[in-house]
Amino acid sequence: MAILIDPPLWPAHGTLFSHLVSDASLDELRSFALEQGLPERAFDRDHYDVPQNHYETLVAAGALPVSATELVRRLVCSGLRVPARERPERLDAVLLARWDRLLPGEPQLGRELLARWSEPHRAYHDRAHLLAILSALDTLTGSNEQNPAHRALYLAAWYHDAVYNGVPSDERDSAALAAAQLPGAGLEHAEVGEVVRLVELTIEHSPDSGDTAGQLLCDADLEVLGREAGAYRRYVLSVRREYAHVPDPVFAAGRASILRKLLESESLYSSPLARSLWENQARTNLAAEVERLERPEPA
Structure with a gap:
């Protein structure tokens, strides 16, 4: 995991701004921002806008300087990028x-x-x-x-x-x-x-x-399971935030149980078109998430 910052290139309010992101966790990003005294109003769904005079301080505190292109690439790969x-x-x-x-x-x-x-x-x-x-x-x-x-x-x-x-x-x-x-x-x-x-x-x-x-509605509701890996990861993080009150071990066990039951079903989708569009990717996503949830914590 890393906190990334691009150069102050973006003009607004009489100065230049950088973008501060995490390549793995919005919780990590918000914790870092809080420690550095960044106001919550600077958060814009997947990044913080930070003025030029904060750049060196944030780098000294551990933010990794990268190009704007690299920042966007890694944010997209993380699944945290919010499309326009x-x-x-x-x-x-x-x-x-x-x-x-x-x-x-x-x-x-x-x-x-x-x-x-x-x-x-x-x-x-x-x-x-x-x-x-x-x-x-x-x-x-x-x-x-x-x-x-x-x-x-x-x-x-x-x-x-x-x-x-x-x-x-x-x-x-x-x-x-x-x-x-x-x-x-x-x-x-x-x-x-x-x-x-x-x-x-x-x-x-x-x-x-x-x-x-009924098949159409249920399949549409489960479309998210068949998204490409980065978008699926963003979905998983959003679900976790909705259950932030549940301790990690309890959440992981419950979520893994639900996903295993889904994987045991003959098909995740009912309609032929939904199966052709999303079934294979959904099974890949679910299996990868179960593996992450059941992976032993490092000693």
């Missing part, structure tokens, strides 16, 4: 536009749901996760939320983690929220019931073989 499309200033506009296409005339409901997905305690189950599921559904359906046949499916994606407190009742509470809100948005009883049913399927991710909509 996942930054809040992009996400809000994109998601609200998608909501408006899905349920025109209900902007307040869309903003309320987006506020839920933006709660500060969320590290993985956040707006980026919501957009990822919507995008995965686009891939799997060959369509988008403007297709009337898929409206319940996309609404279920918006609601499936609308309530998230890290407890077993989250999915059922999310389904109950959909049942309470959607009739007021003009949906018929049958369509509301389908949204509720789909949201509740994400509890176990075990749709029936003939349940096409």
Whole structure:
């Protein structure tokens, strides 16, 4: 693990700025920044912006000076790089536009749901996760939320983690929220019931073989498992931050048990397209994570 800093090349506020990153852990980065007295407002999702007059001090404290190109390369390889499309200033506009296409005339409901997905305690189950599921559904359906046949499916994606407190009742509470809100948005009883049913399927991710909509939603929710290794690593770190209150040994044992059960399944995905796109990479990612979790601590 290393703390990296690039040269002060980036102009802003009458000075030049460097970027301070970790190539392994955001916790490591934040601990180093705290020790050096950097303000929390200088943190921007995957790095700290530090003014030129701090550069030499940070290098003397242990930050490794590298070129801007090398810093970005190692940040990307670490899986900690937050793509531009996942930054809040992009996400809000994109998601609200998608909501408006899905349920025109209900902007307040869309903003309320987006506020839920933006709660500060969320590290993985956040707006980026919501957009990822919507995008995965686009891939799997060959369509988008403007297709009337898929409206319940996309609404279920918006609601499936609308309530998230890290407890077993989250999915059922999310389904109950959909049942309470959607009739007021003009949906018929049958369509509301389908949204509720789909949201509740994400509890176990075990749709029936003939349940096409259920398969699509569950596969989209698990798309993250099949991402390339760096992006998968960022997902793992985000999940760990959501369970920061759980001691490392307890978390590692529980997480490894869950992943081993997934690996024992005949297939992680239900639909043929999802299997062809993500299955092999997902199994590689899960096996590598289990190995890391079960690796003995160095003496």
